[in-house]
Amino acid sequence: MSGLKKPAPPTPSLSADSPAAPARPVARPAANALRFHSLDLLATLVAVVASDGAILYANAALEDALGMSRRSITGALLQDCFTEPTLLQSALSGARGNEFAALRYDAWLRRATHEPLPVHVVVAQTETPGEVIVELLPLEQQTRQEREERLIDQAQANKELIRNLAHEIKNPLGGIRGAAQLLQMELESKELIEYTQVIIHEADRLQSLVDRLLAPHRRPHVVGDVNIHEVCERVRSLIVAEFPKGLRVVRDYDTSIPEFRGDREQLIQAVLNIAHNAAQALGERIAEGDAQITFRTRVGRQVTFGKQRYRLALELHVIDNGPGVPDSIKDRIFFPLVSGRDGGSGLGLTLAQTFVQQHHGLIECESVPGHTDFKLLIPLP
Structure with missing residues (x-):
């Protein structure tokens, strides 16, 4: 990257009859900094260039990606920043020809100090003649945004499905239980009464499941000041009480994270569901005595998720050293009734995602054998 070349200055015209060169905006760093200041608020990499590729302005994200200052970038040819410069040259030529x-x-x-970065390039004309805007979207970021949008859409569809299904199940379930109770009152045989008790017991179990499905939509959102570390400590105490031996719960907190408005009980339940799933997946390591769950809190800056950009966001990681999420359900772990554990209800992560989304947040998961990381993202004021 140290080899970026400044374009050669145009040769002075020798006569008034010489053909005029294509107009190019004159790079005025101070004026451009004022004009394009809003581009610094974008997470994507953006450059405003002249029609020949000379950089008129590079936003802060592009500075960071290239590992170079804006002053050293301005005036250089943007095509020299790519492994195949001819692609951008052809694009700029097309822009000049409308x-x-x-x-x-x-x-x-x-990049100056890293391996080349795969990007999706968008070249578009601006309203200023001879000026082109080039937007670079790291392919990893683009994939992440698409995954987030898919998660949000899936969660909304799941919520509607759960509510409709739960209501459809609830009415006949009450009738089945009531009929079994009436039948039991008429029976004298103990053997037959045992059958009706099985019906009543199973009806109650299904009723409990339906109530859990509907709980997030029934319970009012009780908003107050939330300290995320108090939430983590409450969950930690519950996990340690249930798994007193063989499991180490590590705190890795950023104590500068401010309080925010939210429903403390919902967040406790969301984090507890994730941590409890992790502890149950660590069964073999708990028996060996080397199981570990880590609560890590950080502040993310200029974070984009849920189709919106936030200046600050809470990042709460719940990390375990268990076997990882099975590949067969990795893409479906937040779906209702999907569980990687025998006997699991498949509701814990669904409810956790619902509670976090009610705080305008999102849960992401990255998992490989020996390291599973559930990351909760919640906007901060």
């Missing part, structure tokens, strides 16, 4: 309004392609961005 061949398109916007052009997209994939490329590799060269």
Whole structure:
């Protein structure tokens, strides 16, 4: 990246009859900094370039990605930042000829101190003649945004399905239980009474399941000041009480995280569901005495999730050293009634996602054998 070249200055015209060169905006760093200041608020990498590729302005995200200061970037040719410069040159040539309004392609961005970064390039004309805006979306980030949007859409669909299904089950279930009770009152045989008791018991079990499905939608959202570390400590005490031996619960807190408005009990339940799942998955390691769950809190800055961008966001990681989420359900772990454990209800993570989404947040999961990380993202004021 140290080899970025400044474009050669135009050769002075020798006569008034010489053909005029294409107009190019004059790079005025101070004026451009004022014009394009809002681009620094974007998480994507953005450059405003002249029609020949000379960089007029690079936003802060592009500075960070290239590992170079804005001053050293300004005036250099943007195509020199790519492993295949000719792709951008062709795109800029098309922009000069008004061949398109916007052009997209994939490329590799060269960086000063890191491996090349795969990016999705969007080249578009601006309202200023001879000026082009180039947006670079890291492919990993683009994939993450698509995954988040898919999670949100799935969660909304799941919520509607659960509510409708639960209501449809509840009415006939009450009738079945009532009929079994009436039948039991008429029976004298103990053997037959045992059958009616099985019906009543199973009806009660299904009723409990339906109530759990409907609980997040029935319970009012009680908002107050929430200290996330008090939430973590409450969950930690519950986990340690249930698994007193063989499991180590590690605190890794950023104590500077401010309080925020939220439902403390819902967040305790969400974190507890995740941590309890982790503890149950650690059964073999608990028996060996080397099981570990880590609560890690951090502040994310200029974070985009849920189709919105936030200046600050809480990142709460619940990390365990268990066997990992089975590949067969990795894409479905937040679906209702999906469980990787025999006897599991498959509701814990669904309810956790629902509670966090009621705080305008999101839960993500990355898992490989020996390291599973559930990350809760919640906007901060």
